[in-house]
Amino acid sequence: MNEMKLLRGLAGEMPLPAPADLGAARARLTATIAADPAAGRPATIAEATASDPDPSDGRPAGPPPSHAPKPVLAAAQLMYGGAVGTVVQLIVALVFIGDLNAYHLTVLGHHLSSAQIGHLRLLIITLVIVVGLILIALWLWMARAVRRGSNWARVLSTVLCGLATLELAGSQGVAQLSLAMLTWLTGLAAVWQLWRPASAAFFSRRRELR
Amino acid sequence: MRQRRGPAVANDAEVIASSRREPERFAVLFDRHAPYIYRYVARRAGSQVADDLVAETFLVAFAKRDRYDLGHADARPWLYGIATNLVGQHHRDEARQYRIGQATVADPGVPGHAARVAASVTAQATRPLLYAALVALPPGDRDVLLLIAWEQLTYEEVSRALGIPVGTVRSRLHRARAQTRRMLAGTDAAATYEEITTNE
Numbered sequence: 169m170n171e172m173k174l175l176r177g178l179a180g181e182m183p184l185p186a187p188a189d190l191g192a193a194r195a196r197l198t199a200t201i202a203a204d205p206a207a208g209r210p211a212t213i214a215e216a217t218a219s220d221p222d223p224s225d226g227r228p229a230g231p232p233p234s235h236a237p238k239p240v241l242a243a244a245q246l247m248y249g250g251a252v253g254t255v256v257q258l259i260v261a262l263v264f265i266g267d268l269n270a271y272h273l274t275v276l277g278h279h280l281s282s283a284q285i286g287h288l289r290l291l292i293i294t295l296v297i298v299v300g301l302i303l304i305a306l307w308l309w310m311a312r313a314v315r316r317g318s319n320w321a322r323v324l325s326t327v328l329c330g331l332a333t334l335e336l337a338g339s340q341g342v343a344q345l346s347l348a349m350l351t352w353l354t355g356l357a358a359v360w361q362l363w364r365p366a367s368a369a370f371f372s373r374r375r376e377l378r
Numbered sequence: 379m380r381q382r383r384g385p386a387v388a389n390d391a392e393v394i395a396s397s398r399r400e401p402e403r404f405a406v407l408f409d410r411h412a413p414y415i416y417r418y419v420a421r422r423a424g425s426q427v428a429d430d431l432v433a434e435t436f437l438v439a440f441a442k443r444d445r446y447d448l449g450h451a452d453a454r455p456w457l458y459g460i461a462t463n464l465v466g467q468h469h470r471d472e473a474r475q476y477r478i479g480q481a482t483v484a485d486p487g488v489p490g491h492a493a494r495v496a497a498s499v500t501a502q503a504t505r506p507l508l509y510a511a512l513v514a515l516p517p518g519d520r521d522v523l524l525l526i527a528w529e530q531l532t533y534e535e536v537s538r539a540l541g542i543p544v545g546t547v548r549s550r551l552h553r554a555r556a557q558t559r560r561m562l563a564g565t566d567a568a569a570t571y572e573e574i575t576t577n578e
Binding site for chain 2: 171172174175176178179182183184185189190192193194196197198200201204206237365366368369370372373
């Protein structure tokens with residue numbers, strides 16, 4: 169039996185695509201070519217400026233810009249949504265801090281008295297604000313980095329999502345827990361989008377371009 | 379078989395060399411090879427992702443054109459190599475494509491000579507087994523088998539495409555063919571095929 173002949177028989181079932189089928193792919197290539205620093209210049213000029221120490225005309229050097237696929241854009245949008253969610257969480261947390269005494273705070277196994285809580289109020293408020301702002305900055309940073317195609321941002325986002333799972337356990341009250349759960353689910357959805365095949369191909373290509 | 383170009387037309391290496399100074403020239407390479415790359419990735423990963431994969435293939439190639447070895451006039455192996463790497467990242471789509479192939483009944487084609495009809499029937503009967511065999515193959519072996527069987531690249535071209543020694547191409551092909559044969563062996567379709575090819 170000649171399995172190669174049989175395989176070729178399978179291949180013969182698919183015709184070559186019509187030019188219209190390749191229009192979108194060609195358009196992406198044309199857009200990338202147009203963004204190339206040497207594009208649009210006659211060859212003689214390109215050759216004459218080959219020794220130019222700054223051929224980019226002030227533009228930052230690096231790989232040509234590339235349009236991120238839909239899953240990556242969706243992930244970035246979700247991350248912006250996560251940042252908004254964290255802002256809301258921060259506001260809710262600050263509102264609840266006004267009634268800190270209602271909480272039975274325990275630090276390292278020691279139950280804090282009302283007096284101790286009152287003494288630590290400023291420290292707790294500062295900590296909540298600082299941590300909240302760091303989290304918001306992380307959301308925005310990750311969103312921008314994944315849109316650019318940084319693979320480290322994809323990995324770091326996944327790790328942060330894992331760590332955020334721990335944060336759920338520390339949430340108190342229905343409002344806080346619901347918000348934390350909603351924000352966590354947003355992060356989880358973003359991470360899922362980042363690991364879809366189209367996203368993987370995009371990050372891989374960006375890595376190769378670097 | 380692909381039609382060869384006339385002597386007046388620049389070969390792929392010349393196009394790539396000129397595209398380093400005039401990037402617009404790279405579109406020539408797309409127009410020349412994109413339909414074949416499209417068909418290759420569509421066969422492997424499905425038409426739904428083929429458009430995206432073709433675009434990615436040529437974007438990667440464009441970005442890496444400075445590293446292309448101009449000693450090779452034909453850029454097909456290089457492009458197939460990039461496309462194959464990208465298909466490898468879509469392994470779920472590829473497995474789904476083969477499962478669809480297993481389930482779909484092919485068109486028997488135009489009726490004619492008895493042997494041709496029998497061959498067509500045999501091809502249909504072996505089709506699910508062939509796709510099952512492709513799914514079962516290790517990815518590296520499958521890459522070699524399909525580049526040779528479907529795209530008709532030579533051993534040397536596959537070696538260039540995948541960045542592996544020619545000896546490895548041979549051994550992977552041998553392994554892939556043996557495994558495919560084992561999966562087809564003993565079926566009625568295989569027996570019919572043997573009968574047809576023996577009588578030819």
